[in-house]
Amino acid sequence: MDQPARKVLIADDEPDIREFLQYNLSAEGYEVFTAKDGDEALEKAKRIQPDLIVLDVMMPKKSGVEVCQLLRSQSAFKDTIIVMLTALNDDGSHIKGLENGADDYIGKPISPKVLVSRINALFRRLSKPKTTVLNVGTISINPEQYIVSVDGKEISLAKKEFELLYLLAHRPGRVFLRNEILNQVWGNEVIVGDRTIDVHIRKIRQKLGVDCITTVKGVGYKFEL
């Protein structure tokens, strides 16, 4: 059985362009969704969680640049590939796009071949392996089931606890600074006190019953058995 098809969301107000992209990317095996303005793009992006989003710079409701900014401010889209679609003559806009977190830009008009190869290249370059089951010693962490088992015994962790443990455990031995932890688990928009991390660490230690998280005083925490 092969992977689920990669999902691509196309946002452009011109039906011709939507159809052009949709046709060519579908033929390439991508699962394609479309939106006709900025608001719809945001709404669908949230729902569909696409792997790649193509945003026309000029769109009704919200411009591609705005949409890009809004998406990038949400941690759910930190790994989503965003491509801006610009008319070749509107010179500065692609730069603006890149500054706002886009991964690439494509100028209109574009040939089907170039389009497809650019998109393929982006996936090759940027797509990260999906999260998988983590096995460290006797501990197994399964993000798909949101379950942690120790010696075969299943232990349920709350969301933040789970994410924190996963972060630490996916690179055993490496020390994570408190800042890093806050960024990865809480996101950089959220502000919480430092004690919050401690409390979560404590709960994990308590629930797992195994001493696998080491404090590195003045620095952070690391996972090791």
Added chain:
Amino acid sequence: MDQPARKVLIADDEPDIREFLQYNLSAEGYEVFTAKDGDEALEKAKRIQPDLIVLDVMMPKKSGVEVCQLLRSQSAFKDTIIVMLTALNDDGSHIKGLENGADDYIGKPISPKVLVSRINALFRRLSKPKTTVLNVGTISINPEQYIVSVDGKEISLAKKEFELLYLLAHRPGRVFLRNEILNQVWGNEVIVGDRTIDVHIRKIRQKLGVDCITTVKGVGYKFEL
């Protein structure tokens, strides 16, 4: 409303009839495509993969009957609903159509109401999820009839309830995010509130009487016994 809009392909050589059908079926929420002869019908059917095809019996290039035969010989169209469109006076042709794999026939002329209700009825009757019976522990889930049995006792679920349960149960243990659930069960075109999921989950739990759906707070739901 459910799923992305259903696609209907209309093949008839008379522009008036095409427009009549297109207008009435579009108004009903279907996504309508048209073709004006048999060859075009075949070509578009392949490209569009419609859920339902209306074929006029008398068409240039290839007759509806021929098109029907050709489509049915391809596995990609084995589940496509095919309706033949016949003039009332040409008596034997609908029988020929049915012999050749059509699911129904509609006589011309036809009123908009009747047309729409016939098409709707066909979808209700024929477009079933063609998936297999699922057995998980003491629970057995039968997609053919939207029936679930627990300890041999049959319980009937509504469509959405069933689809939701089926989604969760076909991968026991795996957590489905609310987004995923919305996508899979409601389709990405439909916008419904988050509480809707809860209500359906509740009904399933209530009807089954077995605690098999676990809430993963802040994440989603999973099926497990």
Added chain:
DNA sequence: TGCAGAGTTAATAATAACTTAATATTTAAA
């Protein structure tokens, strides 16, 4: 026409998750 069921929403209640604050303990440097 009105009933029945499916589906949705909205309002409120319940609960689990998360955060904070206060206090205790540990750690490492002076």
Added chain:
DNA sequence: TTTAAATATTAAGTTATTATTAACTCTGCA
């Protein structure tokens, strides 16, 4: 050894998320 800084622990306070219920719409159907 002392001391200050950092972390651990605990309990309590807040918030966010889900559960529940009831009402409302829509559609099909007797």
